[in-house]
Amino acid sequence: MIERFDVAIVGGGPAGLSAAIAAAEKGCRSVAVVERKRQWGRPVQCAEMAPKLLGQIVPLDRSATVQAVGELHFWLDFKPVGRLHAPAWMLDRPRWEAALAGHAAALGVALFHPATVLAMSGNGLLLSYGGVWREIEARIIIGADGPQSLVRRLRIETPIEFALAVQEVLPLTQGSEAADLFFSPDYGSGYGWCFPRGGEANIGLALPWERRRRLRELFRRLTDYLQREGRIASVRPIRRSGGLIPVGGPVAQTVFAAADKEAAAMLLAGDAAGQCHPLSGAGILTACACGRLAGEVAARAMTEKSPAGLAEYETAWRDLYGGYLHRGLKGRQKIMAADPEQFATVLQDVWRFRSL
Ligand SMILES: Cc1cc2nc3c(=O)[nH]c(=O)nc-3n(C[C@H](O)[C@H](O)[C@H](O)COP(=O)(O)OP(=O)(O)OC[C@H]3O[C@@H](n4cnc5c(N)ncnc54)[C@H](O)[C@@H]3O)c2cc1C
Incomplete structure (x- = not known):
């Protein structure tokens, strides 16, 4: 049996969980997140510091700090x-990410966890889930699968x-x-x-x-x-x-229209999109903020049945964070030189x- 979703998100880190929460809050009824770590956020591959502003973008209870x-x-x-x-x-990242996952589940998001996306083609994702293979399909796929993103590598050849x-x-x-x-x-x-x-x-x-x-x-x-x-x-x-x-700055393109009726449109968010500050290496805040935008835009494209609206994501996140990330990159280059x-x-x- 192949389960079908409007939006499938590869990666349940800060970007993916923020995207899922935003998509569900904006009325998208059928959202899935696939995350391979057995425990949310663990192992912690992060120094866990985030500006206090984070709490204005995603749920952040004091118990997760x-x-x-x-x-x-x-x-x-x-x-x-x-x-x-x-x-x-x-932050206590495992506790915080588990809380975000709980929040997403309460909004009706389907969590495939722990599950690994093994392959992708067209609108389909092949997962390893609970010791068996499982296939899911989606109209929109959000690649929030971190620095070595499989989703990004399908669409962008240039190494980051x-x-x-x-x-x-x-x-x-x-x-x-x-x-x-x-x-x-x-x-x-x-x-x-x-x-x-x-x-x-x-x-x-x-x-x-x-x-x-x-x-x-x-x-x-x-x-x-x-x-x-x-x-x-x-x-x-x-x-x-x-x-x-x-640390090389954002990738050149983060929205990919569906190639044909059978294919899914794709968005990239967080480290998968290179939205991490090139100078400080801080990426939690931008991952959440850009993940949220990706989720909101995807939900709107589904509810308004307007796939062309996905292009808004590219403009929206670049308007907010493009300059900040560009200055970070310039600063990094100055120090290198x-x-x-x-x-x-x-x-x-x-x-x-x-x-x-
Ligand atoms: C050592 C270190 C220290 C850092 N310290 C800080 C800091 O103090 N502050 C800060 O702001 N930033 C810090 N960063 C950067 C920050 O961790 C990232 O920018 C942030 O985690 C990006 O979130 P994300 O959701 O895009 O990616 P990730 O957090 O990497 O999440 C991606 C998720 O996708 C999952 N995934 C990947 N592939 C698959 C697949 N095929 N199937 C299913 N799931 C998959 C992964 O398991 C992971 O949970 C640090 C990074 C490192 C390496």
Whole structure:
């Protein structure tokens, strides 16, 4: 039996769940999400910091946050150089994503979970679900399947640019309401972070792909420094993860009309669309905001029976976030091009922190 949906969303991360909630809220009766992780949001491949504004875009209960952060502290070669006021939440991503999934289910969204999209063609998706193959069909498919998106690769051949990141959860000696960002000419446009989450911290390092060979060595240098300074109690990780961050800016096209009556139209959202900030690597907020827009536009196209209306998504998200992502990309390129003597000035100029 093939189940048919108006909208099928590949990927139940921030972008996919936001798209599902928005589509259902806008009156689309038949929405499905396919997510392969056994537990929503786990493993956590994220430092879990998001601006407080997130709560105005998607449901965000305080129980899905670990703590607030007020300031970013900037370090260059392990010396303090600046500060920036940046009210943010440290999220508990598994708890938050599970809550979003619950919200979507309550709105009538069908959740295929855990299920993996193995293949796609025309309007059909082949899933591995509960130990068997299952086929579903949809009029509109939203690719919200993260940085290595299968949906994107079906439509766009150009590879996208990535930073590679590693992260460990390590015990802090003392809690903090400031998040630290560590820079060095060795990191190029990448940076290290120590983001507090109560008695622990997400500590990580992201480097441009071409510098990845030094990732583990430079990460160890960062954790050794934090231990020497008495900031962390141990370098024995509580959890360890890593992942790819799209840092080349958005892809050129995120709406693909159906090729014929048998095919589905496709939209891309979140990391699948490269909607992650190229300088900071922050993608949660844009994934949710653009996911919501994709869901709303898809619902409208279905309820008004106007597939041409899907083109609105391309304009809508670019109007809101195109400039922000473009400035991030320019900033990243400036840091990449800076020689070591200019590095401190360029860093301050691009990140716009208050010098100490
Ligand atoms: C180490 C690291 C630290 C980061 N820290 C931050 C941070 O502090 N703040 C911030 O804002 N951003 C951060 N980011 C970026 C942020 O995690 C992403 O931008 C954000 O998760 C994008 O959401 P998304 O829904 O587009 O993609 P994802 O979160 O990647 O979700 C995509 C989902 O699709 C599922 N999926 C993929 N393929 C399939 C398939 N074939 N079948 C079924 N399901 C599939 C995946 O399992 C996944 O759950 C970080 C990234 C990394 C790697």
